Amino acid sequence: MLRTWLLLRVALRAIARNKMRSALTVLGIIIGVGAVIAMVGIGEGASQMVQSQISSLGDNLITIFPGSHMAGGAHSGAGTRSSLTEQDAAAIGAQVPEITAISPVARAGAQVVYGNQNWATSIEGGDPDYFSIRRWQIESGTGFNESAVRGQAKVAVIGKTIADQLFQGVDPVGQTIRIKKIPFQVIGVLEAKGQNSWGRDQDDVVIVPYTTVLKRLTGTTYLGQILASATSMEALPQATEAITQLLRQRHRIPAGQEDDFTVRTQQDISNVMGSTTKVMRGLLAAIASVSLLVGGIGIMNIMLVSVTERTREIGIRMAVGAKGWHVMMQFLAEAVVLACFGGLLGIALGVGAADIVRKTANWPVLIQPEAVAGSFLVAAVIGIFFGFWPARKASRLDPIEALRYE
Amino acid sequence: MTPVIEVRDLVKVYGRGENAVAALRGLSFQVGRGDMLAIMGASGSGKSTLMNILGCLDRPTSGSYLLDGQDVGRMTRSRLAQLRNERIGFVFQSFNLLPRTSALENVELPLIYSDRFRGSVAPRARAALELVGLSDRAHHVPSELSGGQQQRVAVARALVNEPSLLLADEPTGNLDTATSREIMEVLCRLNDGGMTVVLITHERDIAEYARRVIVLRDGQIVEERVGGRSPVTATAGG
Structure with missing residues (x-):
């Protein structure tokens, strides 16, 4: 059994060895997570603002309008009657x-x-x-x-x-x-x-x-x-x-x-506005998620490069007894550590960006704990998902070939 | 007593059909516990193929290879990895140490993949480095060590798991004469302590450090003789 801290130590060391490259790789995830958090926060702020405006219309308000006037089979607008x-x-x-x-x-x-x-x-x-x-x-x-x-x-x-x-x-x-x-x-x-x-x-x-x-x-x-x-x-x-x-x-x-009249409640207005802002929020989150996905692809790319670069290391590890899954776990751990790193920095970025928007644009940005937890989790899953293929590739190397690799 | 290595009619063929090339054509030999065997041959004689099979990195096409009495021929990749971890220590021509990793951590590497020495990883690695006379270089990375010192780290890594077999593939190929002698003396000392050593080389004077020598040509044994050191006695190594 390979101990977790050993896995983490090896992963951290590999990341630290290529600081610049790791930072650039992680940037995609940082921006993705940050964007999701900020966007969802902005969307939520907007919908809260709309809701508070609707409630400021009145106290459990019911509005009764006259119906539309009908002359010669033609309706005039509502309220004309x-x-x-x-x-x-x-x-x-x-x-x-x-x-x-x-x-x-x-x-x-x-x-x-x-x-x-x-x-x-x-x-x-x-x-x-x-x-x-x-x-x-x-x-x-x-x-x-x-x-x-x-x-x-x-x-x-x-x-x-x-x-x-x-x-x-x-x-x-x-x-x-x-x-x-x-x-x-x-x-x-x-x-x-x-x-x-x-x-x-x-x-x-x-x-x-x-x-x-x-x-x-x-x-x-x-x-x-x-x-x-x-x-x-x-x-x-x-x-x-x-x-x-x-x-x-x-x-x-x-x-x-x-x-010959229309009864409309605050609830009706709030429902219409609510569904509008929900669509907007969904759209913002979707756009932000795309950048998370792009970040994930960046991680896969760098992991593939890393596997190729470290072929000989993989060969050495296999020669001294590392099994396929040991190697796989090592590279997966590296991808996940990268992604989680990006996730944490992304949270900081998202919260920071929300703060700036709140102060400069005077927009009520509400950070959603679900968005923070959710996007961090998605980042970790992206690490596993996009790290899997390179890790599997590493684990299937032939030790003889790998040892000979220059 | 079970021999460490028992090879019978070992054949290895690369490729299929018309392109098939036989690298080994029916080898049979044994290596007893505490013995030191040198396998000699020119390039293309099949000694690298033999070394890969003996090291459980590859499986024979036919014939059998028993390591400590266990048939390696039909084992899975994962089982082979475990066998390498528990029974074999490798010393390579090009040292094959992990770069930018301290000597101590390089020696620890086999222990990381083992359940046997849990909890005593660092002390064991230190003891192995002491055995090759490098305890004062434990925290140096390979680039700060000379070739001879790097190879001694590799030897320490090879024996840290207490293997049944130390497999040295051209261990002096990248070293000058004086350093070569130094490394060979380390290997001989280990052999004197009971470690079974198989040495693969194309240099006659290096082969002379062994107790027995076999010479390969075109995948077959063409000569078998005693080496420069006295043959192992029945009691040696126990």
Whole structure:
């Protein structure tokens, strides 16, 4: 029985004898393992970022859109139909137990004017629950209450972008802005949310009571959408089902006919985004794996050279009694030691690269322990796999020929 | 007592059909324990082929070769390797030491592939180096040693496993006359201590160090005679 430490000692010595060559051989594995770790980390960071953005959309958010308007057999886009009313929202709030908060939403686009500044933005009408449903904190001032909604009050809570664009250093709270020539008092400023994952600036918004939008700005009675919060992520499908049933009943839609509204949950969005980022992550890992494979081929190449170079050594070892498998184990050990060396350095490289990306590109890179362990293991297996053939070649040498080799 | 080597009608043919070349054409001889035999012959006489077979590096085409009573002819590669490890010590013309490896580690080499001397590898190797008078060079690599010293390391490596047979293939071929004598004296001293030695050479004066000489020509024994040293007695080597 050949002792393990002896095998390792012989392998290490052979590697140390050709330091430059060993280093270059191992470089392939280093880059491969490093790439897998960094790429998977970057992919994971991206998907985490998307998920956190989705969850920042709201608190177990359910969005109900009106259906598409149909005229002469031609569908218009979703949301064009006037089918959702305040009463629908109130009914859902009262009759669906999984719903903890609900807010009608009415929208209008308008030019907002303050002094000699103006800014085109979207006016979003909601009720006091709107802020909690969308998990939106008010940074300064206050939100509006039920009586403001009932009284169609001309009060506004403005987003960070509006505050920056119109007020430029002046405290907006207490100031008066004009929307479609109607004066609104600014009562609060929202904290910044930044861009959402598809690039829209979420802070470019003015929020007023929805009744104000309906009566004073658009002059309709139909809602743009209804936002609701469910008790939990798990309650979302059940709540969706209950809302659908209730609205079909309220809109008197006969069985077999399609809904005149759409219910979408945060879960749906998160699923779509999740599968997108999963594909991206898979792609990154696949590309990185190719470089691991190339590294493995490099190891095989050098091992073949090494076997040829050391033919005489193999002959000597066989003459003094090394069996085929002793020789095989010796060369396999060398390949595996090389690969594991590369694996360890690759981990360092991957973690280092992730750190640099995190600091310079401001990208949330998450090192996955599975990727670290996995790629190291793959490197070791590559050592065995690509070391096998050269090792077998060595073990099958004829000792007489090998001893005569110059 | 079983002879160390017992060869009967040994034939080795290389190639097949019309290209077949017979390197050995029916040799028979014995080497008793403690004997020292020189095999002489010009190049092409078949002595290298014979040395490969005696060293268990190759198998005969026909005839039998018994090493310590065991028939080598039908053994597997792996079994032959084990036999080389346990029973044979090689000394080659070109020393065949591992380069960039200390004398001590070169001597340890056969022990690494053996189960017999587990746990006493370094002390045994040191003792073998002492026996050839090189204990002060244990940590030198071959390139730091003279030819004679390298060959003495090789001798130490050959006997570290306590083999039944020390097989020396032109051991002085790469050495000057004075160093040759030195190496031959080491081999004779070992033989005096009971080690069976087979010496392959084409030099008449080297062959004279042996107790018996056989001469090969065209794969056959053409002469068999006593060498320069007294033939081994029944008690020698035990």
